Amino acid sequence: MKIFYSDNHRKHQPPFEVFDGGKRVPYLENTDRMDRILTALKKTDWADLTPPADFGLDPIYAVHDRDYIAFLASCWTEWLALDPEVAASPKQNAFLPATFALRRKPRVPSTLLGKAGYYMMDLSACIVEGTYEAALASANCALSAADFISLSTVNRPPSSFAFCRPPGHHAGKDYAAGYCFINNSSVAANWLSSKGKVAILDIDYHAGNGTQDIFYERNDVLTISIHGDPDFEYPHYIGYADETGVGAGLGFHRNFPLPKGTGDEGYLTALDEALSLIKDFAPKYLVLSTGMDTFDGDPLGKFKVTRDGFAEIGRRIAALGLPTAIVMEGGYANEALGQNVVTLLENFK
Ligand SMILES: [Zn+2]
Numbered sequence: 164m165k166i167f168y169s170d171n172h173r174k175h176q177p178p179f180e181v182f183d184g185g186k187r188v189p190y191l192e193n194t195d196r197m198d199r200i201l202t203a204l205k206k207t208d209w210a211d212l213t214p215p216a217d218f219g220l221d222p223i224y225a226v227h228d229r230d231y232i233a234f235l236a237s238c239w240t241e242w243l244a245l246d247p248e249v250a251a252s253p254k255q256n257a258f259l260p261a262t263f264a265l266r267r268k269p270r271v272p273s274t275l276l277g278k279a280g281y282y283m284m285d286l287s288a289c290i291v292e293g294t295y296e297a298a299l300a301s302a303n304c305a306l307s308a309a310d311f312i313s314l315s316t317v318n319r320p321p322s323s324f325a326f327c328r329p330p331g332h333h334a335g336k337d338y339a340a341g342y343c344f345i346n347n348s349s350v351a352a353n354w355l356s357s358k359g360k361v362a363i364l365d366i367d368y369h370a371g372n373g374t375q376d377i378f379y380e381r382n383d384v385l386t387i388s389i390h391g392d393p394d395f396e397y398p399h400y401i402g403y404a405d406e407t408g409v410g411a412g413l414g415f416h417r418n419f420p421l422p423k424g425t426g427d428e429g430y431l432t433a434l435d436e437a438l439s440l441i442k443d444f445a446p447k448y449l450v451l452s453t454g455m456d457t458f459d460g461d462p463l464g465k466f467k468v469t470r471d472g473f474a475e476i477g478r479r480i481a482a483l484g485l486p487t488a489i490v491m492e493g494g495y496a497n498e499a500l501g502q503n504v505v506t507l508l509e510n511f512k
Pocket residue numbers: 367368369454456493494
């Protein structure tokens with residue numbers, strides 16, 4: 164299996180994040196996640212790790228606001244100039260705003276901190292010196308995976324794995340959120356959409372709010388997310404069952420919010436319904452936003468999906484028989500993460 168991976172993710176290593184209740188904790192979306200998956204992939208005889216190609220900024224601008232991307236690109240150097248002492252301190256050197264644009268009609272202010280509150284949704288999307296470079300490389304992994312499945316000439320439906328970090332599905336058109344800066348799955352899906360209809364299935368534990376926002380008014384990209392009910396879970400304000408798209412996009416978005424404690428059986432029931440919607444839509448390509456934080460014991464999740472569950476989830480999705488770009492999102496039970504990813508991917512090799 165073609166696996167697109169860049170070591171540039173190591174340039175994004177925030178020393179902390181601010182968690183629920185204002186707790187300052189070590190950054191959970193860390194490089195160790197990738198190392199665990201790399202180790203597990205290297206033990207297989209089918210993982211073909213390849214660096215991504217550089218697709219430039221145009222496919223990213225096709226999904227994200229240009230001023231937001233410019234903010235990501237210059238944020239760190241502006242922050243260094245504004246506050247060199249804090250920015251250079253190893254314990255402090257992650258940039259976050261302390262004020263957020265709320266329900267008033269927001270405008271983009273001219274100051275760095277004002278812009279940060281406008282372009283960031285929460286306190287997990289910390290920006291450090293290498294964040295922009297890592298996010299670009301991650302988006303290029305997703306684009307490379309999409310490119311591969313669109314060009315492949317194998318007889319069976321092709322698949323590829325975009326081994327992305329940072330993840331992407333919480334990032335919207337003009338905001339960073341939930342460890343995400345550029346929406347890798349959306350960039351890949353939008354790129355594929357010029358060649359045919361695309362479905363994005365998001366199986367991360369958290370609602371794919373960014374992906375929902377990006378395609379909410381479109382009918383050429385079906386978006387489906389299965390996740391912890393936002394009534395109790397991040398991202399809290401989006402991901403409810405009655406959100407189904409607007410305008411031309413009405414009926415082309417679906418959310419499956421599930422209760423705390425959902426195990427294999429409950430998850431697979433929702434998955435079957437989602438897969439049936441995808442079959443009806445009859446897309447040319449599938450982009451699978453793949454989070455493993457539905458796993459029983461994940462520190463950021465409240466589901467109880469097992470490794471056998473991942474095998475069955477992968478089997479049922481692969482049975483769609485669609486060219487599939489599998490894009491890495493979350494998953495924080497690091498010790499189990501490598502084998503969990505391999506277990507899912509094995510269905511597509
Ligand atoms: Zn997640």
